[in-house]
Amino acid sequence: xxxxxxxxxxxxxxxxxxxxxxxxxxxxxxxxxxxxxxxxxxxxxxxxxxxxxxxxxxxxxxxxxxxxxxxxxxxxxxxxxxxxxxxxxxxxxxxxxxxxxxxxxxxxxxxxxxxxxxxxxxxxxxxxxxxxxxxxxxxxxxxxxxxxxxxxxxxxxxxxxxxxxxxxxxxxxxxxxxxxxxxxxxxxxxxxxxxxxxxxxxxxxxxxx
Amino acid sequence: xxxxxxxxxxxxxxxxxxxxxxxxxxxxxxxxxxxxxxxxxxxxxxxxxxxxxxxxxxxxxxxxxxxxxxxxxxxxxxxxxxxxxxxxxxxxxxxxxxxxxxxxxxxxxxxxxxxxxxxxxxxxxxxxxxxxxxxxxxxxxxxxxxxxxxxxxxxxxxxxxxxxxxxxxxxxxxxxxxxxxxxxxxxxxxxxxxxxxxxxxxxxxxxxxxxxxxxxxxxxxxxxxxxxxxxxxxxxxxxxxxxxxxxxxxxxxxxxxxxxxxxxxxx
Numbered sequence: 384x385x386x387x388x389x390x391x392x393x394x395x396x397x398x399x400x401x402x403x404x405x406x407x408x409x410x411x412x413x414x415x416x417x418x419x420x421x422x423x424x425x426x427x428x429x430x431x432x433x434x435x436x437x438x439x440x441x442x443x444x445x446x447x448x449x450x451x452x453x454x455x456x457x458x459x460x461x462x463x464x465x466x467x468x469x470x471x472x473x474x475x476x477x478x479x480x481x482x483x484x485x486x487x488x489x490x491x492x493x494x495x496x497x498x499x500x501x502x503x504x505x506x507x508x509x510x511x512x513x514x515x516x517x518x519x520x521x522x523x524x525x526x527x528x529x530x531x532x533x534x535x536x537x538x539x540x541x542x543x544x545x546x547x548x549x550x551x552x553x554x555x556x557x558x559x560x561x562x563x564x565x566x567x568x569x570x571x572x573x574x575x576x577x578x579x580x581x582x583x584x585x586x587x588x589x590x591x592x
Numbered sequence: 593x594x595x596x597x598x599x600x601x602x603x604x605x606x607x608x609x610x611x612x613x614x615x616x617x618x619x620x621x622x623x624x625x626x627x628x629x630x631x632x633x634x635x636x637x638x639x640x641x642x643x644x645x646x647x648x649x650x651x652x653x654x655x656x657x658x659x660x661x662x663x664x665x666x667x668x669x670x671x672x673x674x675x676x677x678x679x680x681x682x683x684x685x686x687x688x689x690x691x692x693x694x695x696x697x698x699x700x701x702x703x704x705x706x707x708x709x710x711x712x713x714x715x716x717x718x719x720x721x722x723x724x725x726x727x728x729x730x731x732x733x734x735x736x737x738x739x740x741x742x743x744x745x746x747x748x749x750x751x752x753x754x755x756x757x758x759x760x761x762x763x764x765x766x767x768x769x770x771x772x773x774x775x776x777x778x779x780x781x782x783x784x785x786x787x788x789x790x791x792x793x794x795x796x797x798x799x800x801x802x803x804x805x806x807x808x809x810x811x812x813x814x815x816x817x818x819x820x821x822x823x824x825x826x827x828x829x830x831x832x833x834x835x836x837x838x839x840x841x842x843x844x845x846x847x848x849x850x851x852x853x854x855x856x857x858x859x
Contacts, residue, residue, distance in 0.1 A: 506720040512754050515746065519753065531767050532727070541727050543722070545763035552762040553745040553755055 393425040393578045395569070397587035398440065403447055413448050420450070425576045429569070429585075431459045431562040431592065433500035433527045433543065434479045457572040459527045459562030460485040463498055465571050466525060466561055474497035475514055477505040477546075478527070497550070499558070500527040501543050511546065518554040528562040563592045595839045596855040598801075599817065601792040602631060603783070606642040606652070606668075607753025608802035609845055611659060613749050618655050619774065621823050624845030625660040630849050632662060641787050641799070643742030643776045643806065645712030645757065646691040649673065669786050671741035671776030672697035675710055678775060680822015684737065686710040687729045689722060689760075708737035711772075713744075713757045723763065730768045738764055742776040745807050748825040774859045777803070787816075802826050802850055807834040819848050 396402060402412040419426060428451060430484055432440065437456050444451045467474055473490045476483065478500035497514045518524050530542035545560050562568055573583055604610065610628070611618045631638055640663060644652055649672065653665045672694060679686060679701055687706035688698060691714050698710075709726045730736040744756035761772050761780050787797060794815035801807020802824030811818040820830060820838035823845075831841060842848040 503720045505725075506723070508716050508718045508755075511718070511759075512752075515755050515759070516753060519746075531769070532731075538728055539731055540724050541763070541767055545723075545727075545767040548766040549755070549759035549763040553759040555745075 384388065390582055391424070391429070391584050393573055393583040394419060395429050395572060395583060395585040396408065397585075397589075398428055398430040398444070400491050400588035401586060402449065403444070406443065406447060408447050408449075416449060416451075425573070425575075425578065426455055427572050428456045429458070429563065429572050430456070431528055432457065432482075433502075434481055436462065436482055436484045438484065439481065444556060458485070460500070462561040462568050462571055463500075463525055463527055464489065466479055466559070466567075467496065467498070469483070470496075470523075472523070474498045474525070475510075475517055475522075477510060477514060478502050480504075487592050496522045498525045499543050499547050499550070501530070501533065503540070506541075506546050511549070515553050516558050518550055524550055524554070524556055524558040526558040526560045529558070529560060596798065596819065596852050598796055599636075599798045599809075599852060599855070601790050601797045602626070602852075603639050603641045603786055603797065603799040603811070603816070604845070605777075605801035605807050606640055606644060606656070606802065607747060607820065608723075608826070609800055609821055610640075610656065610661060612824060615750050618659055619659070620659045621844060623793045623844060627845040627849040628662055630853065636852075637790050637792070638667060639790055641777060641782070641786055641801075641807075642670050643713075643744055643757075644670055645672060645694050645741045645776075646715055647693045648696050650856075651693070669782070669789075671782075673714070673740060674732045674782060674785070675741060675775045677741065678773075679710075684708040684739075686739070687726060688712075689714050689717070689726045690741075691715055691717060695854055707733065708739060709764070710741070711761055712741040715754075716761070718755075718760055723760065726764060727767050730764060730770070736768050736770050737773040738768070738770060740772040740774050740776075742775075742806065743772070743774050744803060745827065753825060774844060776802075776852060777806040778813070780810075780814050783811055783814045783816060784851070787814075792838070800845060804830040804833050804836050805836070808838045812836065812839075821845060821848065 473494050474496040475494045476498050479502045497517050526547045529544035529547055531538045531544045532542045610624045611620050629710045649668055649670050656663045685702050685706050687709045690712040709730050740761040743758035745758050746753045746756050797816045799811035799816050799818040802821050808818040808820050817839040822843050
């Protein structure tokens with residue numbers, strides 16, 4: 384191995400498609416993770432999720448047999464919360480009910496920001512208008528991601544991207560996107576380790592994200 | 593005013609220029625009923641150019657007449673009749689995502705086995721599931737055709753600003769990676785059809801509106817001069833728009849007519 388690779392001390396690992404698919408382990412990954420954990424490198428699991436809270440992800444990983452701790456997981460919801468706390472914002476949360484627990488303790492009174500995830504039940508006309516007026520009066524628009532659509536039992540269904548785009552167009556304000564592949568996502572994920580990006584390696588199954 | 597010299601025909605937007613909406617009811621903007629009368633008395637031809645799609649053209653005219661406006665149905669240009677013409681010409685059968693009160697404008701249109709989607713200001717009908725139906729209809733086509741009645745960003749209703757059809761058009765464009773065909777303001781074909789009906793050229797015509805992009809920008813791109821009124825959805829930031837500069841900015845339609853008649857607006 385070249386000397387460059389030897390300086391890696393932090394490993395970022397994608398979840399779905401990299402170490403598991405739904406409730407099934409990708410063969411060998413439980414063992415591989417154990418070996419990494421013994422080698423004392425920093426480990427962070429990074430994933431774009433807009434529905435599943437950290438707790439739900441953790442339960443699934445444990446049931447498959449992975450030895451993972453809550454603080455080792457950094458999701459796009461974590462990144463959104465991080466941004467909200469950093470900027471002391473009181474958001475209108477257009478996120479799925481199941482994802483709300485990742486925002487527990489965040490004040491949503493006197494709203495001055497809009498956070499959009501995948502939340503079909505929040506994309507109604509009234510909530511969209513509420514979000515629009517907040518952004519028009521200066522509230523930042525924070526998007527968990529800008530996915531165009533996703534697969535539902537009855538076929539394809541609109542993702543958050545179209546609704547974020549609608550709000551961007553109507554207000555003339557660009558959204559801040561917090562998930563992969565945004566630079567800020569990766570930097571926030573490794574911040575606690577105080578390492579340089581060149582000391583980190585990302586392991587995933589998608590070349591673009 | 594020099595900038596109004598030679599104007600002898602006028603296009604008027606309706607919402608925000610002639611009337612506002614408060615708690616679901618129409619209210620004439622002060623001075624506007626009289627302003628329309630003064631234009632007509634001066635012999636200046638008028639057409640009313642609206643992107644209104646939350647009602648039928650006939651119903652809109654009835655409501656304006658009740659407010660005291662001198663207005664006839666054939667003087668009103670709205671997107672729905674123009675869309676029906678496009679559908680006929682192109683052999684298109686629409687899936688409609690429109691306001692229930694405007695559906696009657698499409699009664700004569702064949703809507704079986706849709707091969708396009710027509711979107712208007714559907715207001716409360718812009719639910720997630722309705723947006724999804726429009727999306728699923730589009731994504732199932734080899735060549736998705738989306739026709740949008742206007743592309744306004746927002747408008748004013750009962751003292752608050754609300755999303756207009758343009759925002760939802762953009763959502764479907766983004767979801768399907770397509771570009772909509774816009775019928776109505778600001779599309780050039782809409783303004784040109786109005787000019788043709790008035791038998792006027794762009795240089796002698798003035799558009800009056802409260803939408804800096806759809807009204808002012810759209811008209812100016814056709815060579816038509818445009819006035820911005822400080823009524824309706826007007827916001828002070830419109831006066832510093834990065835791309836669009838109105839030929840004249842007035843407080844309301846009444847002041848515009850004062851200026852126009854003072855400038856010797858024909859006859």
